[in-house]
Amino acid sequence: MAKSHKTLRTPGLERALDRLEHLCRARGQRLTRQRRAVLSSLLSAGRALSAYELLERLRPEDAKSTPASVYRSLDFLMALGVVHRLESTRSFIACEHPETPHWVQFLICRRCGQVVEAEDERIAAATERLGQRLGFALDQRVVELTGVCEGCRGSAARH
Amino acid sequence: MAKSHKTLRTPGLERALDRLEHLCRARGQRLTRQRRAVLSSLLSAGRALSAYELLERLRPEDAKSTPASVYRSLDFLMALGVVHRLESTRSFIACEHPETPHWVQFLICRRCGQVVEAEDERIAAATERLGQRLGFALDQRVVELTGVCEGCRGSAARH
DNA sequence: GGGTATTTGATACAAAGTATCATTAAGCGG
DNA sequence: CCGCTTAATGATACTTTGTATCAAATACCC
Numbered sequence: 435m436a437k438s439h440k441t442l443r444t445p446g447l448e449r450a451l452d453r454l455e456h457l458c459r460a461r462g463q464r465l466t467r468q469r470r471a472v473l474s475s476l477l478s479a480g481r482a483l484s485a486y487e488l489l490e491r492l493r494p495e496d497a498k499s500t501p502a503s504v505y506r507s508l509d510f511l512m513a514l515g516v517v518h519r520l521e522s523t524r525s526f527i528a529c530e531h532p533e534t535p536h537w538v539q540f541l542i543c544r545r546c547g548q549v550v551e552a553e554d555e556r557i558a559a560a561t562e563r564l565g566q567r568l569g570f571a572l573d574q575r576v577v578e579l580t581g582v583c584e585g586c587r588g589s590a591a592r593h
Numbered sequence: 594m595a596k597s598h599k600t601l602r603t604p605g606l607e608r609a610l611d612r613l614e615h616l617c618r619a620r621g622q623r624l625t626r627q628r629r630a631v632l633s634s635l636l637s638a639g640r641a642l643s644a645y646e647l648l649e650r651l652r653p654e655d656a657k658s659t660p661a662s663v664y665r666s667l668d669f670l671m672a673l674g675v676v677h678r679l680e681s682t683r684s685f686i687a688c689e690h691p692e693t694p695h696w697v698q699f700l701i702c703r704r705c706g707q708v709v710e711a712e713d714e715r716i717a718a719a720t721e722r723l724g725q726r727l728g729f730a731l732d733q734r735v736v737e738l739t740g741v742c743e744g745c746r747g748s749a750a751r752h
Numbered sequence: 753g754g755g756t757a758t759t760t761g762a763t764a765c766a767a768a769g770t771a772t773c774a775t776t777a778a779g780c781g782g
Numbered sequence: 783c784c785g786c787t788t789a790a791t792g793a794t795a796c797t798t799t800g801t802a803t804c805a806a807a808t809a810c811c812c
Contacts, residue, residue, distance in 0.1 A: 659761065
């Protein structure tokens with residue numbers, strides 16, 4: 435079987451896939467074709483995709499993908515920290531800062547769908563503090579801020 | 594038709610329903626039997642319920658409830674700010690601070706399901722600031738912190 | 753109590769996510 | 783490169799969550 439499917443030679447994508455390989459190796463986990471494909475798809479989409487949108491994009495290359503298999507790959511990639519789920523839009527996005535294991539926040543434009551991943555120290559500290567104050571040992575923090583991005587506010591009228 | 598179904602005379606519940614009535618009146622919106630029932634159910638559950646759990650609790654009293662009607666009531670109550678949706682658990686909970694129109698955060702215990710609603714100034718300020726820094730005019734903020742509450746950490750072993 | 757706009761009921765459907773178990777393949781050791 | 787073993791996938795069916803549509807009912811104003 436040919437080795438390079440149609441891997442658009444985006445350097446960012448290459449780097450991300452290499453990183454994925456190293457992560458898997460380091461943790462003794464298997465890097466399968468589908469896991470690679472899911473991450474690639476999310477990266478080249480350049481936006482958040484629902485699991486079923488993702489499935490559609492995988493189908494042309496891999497006709498045997500199913501919802502279950504896509505969700506399994508997504509779960510795997512989320513456990514590695516290279517993919518995040520956006521709870522408020524029920525969609526998935528490739529992580530932009532996979533090097534740092536910090537907590538992230540998402541800003542979502544309700545007009546254009548753009549998602550910006552942030553890593554704000556102030557928010558991280560404040561949430562940790564709140565958890566402590568209320569006696570919670572936190573292990574997951576969903577911070578998703580929705581609004582209208584600068585571009586969308588400028589260009590279109592109020593609509 | 595009898596006026597008092599089985600309204601357990603919890604003072605908190607009474608107050609909440611009165612507040613709902615005032616809110617509706619003030620906004621010229623209709624307060625229907627189902628909307629009252631949905632809020633009552635959520636309040637007396639004392640925890641977050643999925644839309645379908647809620648439906649089951651309504652059915653004995655109101656056999657004609659359907660998913661659509663429950664979601665419609667929930668949407669209405671959320672627009673008034675007296676109910677919130679927990680995105681990370683796909684469930685709904687009655688608001689504890691409906692007087693103040695501030696942004697709230699939720700702490701969710703993954704062991705016992707307890708949900709604490711907080712209103713942390715520090716987090717509110719930090720998220721607003723982040724939005725400004727990145728050029729977003731925010732209109733919705735989902736902050737859901739999941740972990741293990743004090744009680745659950747103390748009582749059960751690590752499990 | 754009557755009129756009217758809003759809400760609900762009924763039905764059907766779409767979208768999102770999971771369980772199970774037989775089959776396949778990733779990655780190791782030789 | 784080859785087989786071995788374990789982990790992952792494929793296939794299928796199903797559960798949960800959420801919506802569209804339109805006729806019938808009802809909350810609220812007068």
